[in-house]
Amino acid sequence: MADFTEDQLTQLKAAMQQRYLTLQEEIRSELTHSSSGLDIHLADDLNNIPDDIDTALIDKQIIEMRELEISLKQFRELEFGDCIDCDNKIGFDRLMAYPSAQRCIDCQNKYEKAFPHKPNPSL
Numbered sequence: 001m002a003d004f005t006e007d008q009l010t011q012l013k014a015a016m017q018q019r020y021l022t023l024q025e026e027i028r029s030e031l032t033h034s035s036s037g038l039d040i041h042l043a044d045d046l047n048n049i050p051d052d053i054d055t056a057l058i059d060k061q062i063i064e065m066r067e068l069e070i071s072l073k074q075f076r077e078l079e080f081g082d083c084i085d086c087d088n089k090i091g092f093d094r095l096m097a098y099p100s101a102q103r104c105i106d107c108q109n110k111y112e113k114a115f116p117h118k119p120n121p122s123l
């Protein structure tokens with residue numbers, strides 16, 4: 001695990017949890033403000049998103065939420081803060097800016113070149 005200070009860890013954890021809640025809220029409001037008017041409950045009905053919703057945006061948000069879940073799990077298991085590709089430190093500033101980051105900047109750039117269009121997540 002990257003050698004963050006206690007203070008940095010507290011900040012990072014708060015940033016991850018805050019980002020997660022924000023995403024959850026955004027998805028919820030997108031789903032409930034669709035013309036279908038369905039009150040969709042997260043997790044239960046993500047497979048049944050109505051056609052008139054911007055699923056590309058929601059897909060991105062769901063991917064980010066999953067990444068945050070992974071980060072929070074790594075956090076609990078003290079494996080947090082290392083790049084999943086090269087094992088280098090992701091860095092405190094980058095994690096504060098992108099709490100869901102799984103890769104260091106170098107690996108993220110390589111990854112995005114290799115996969116310019118992420119496929120839809122399998123829900």
Ligand SMILES: [Zn+2]
Nearest residue numbers: 083086104107
């Ligand atoms: Zn890396």
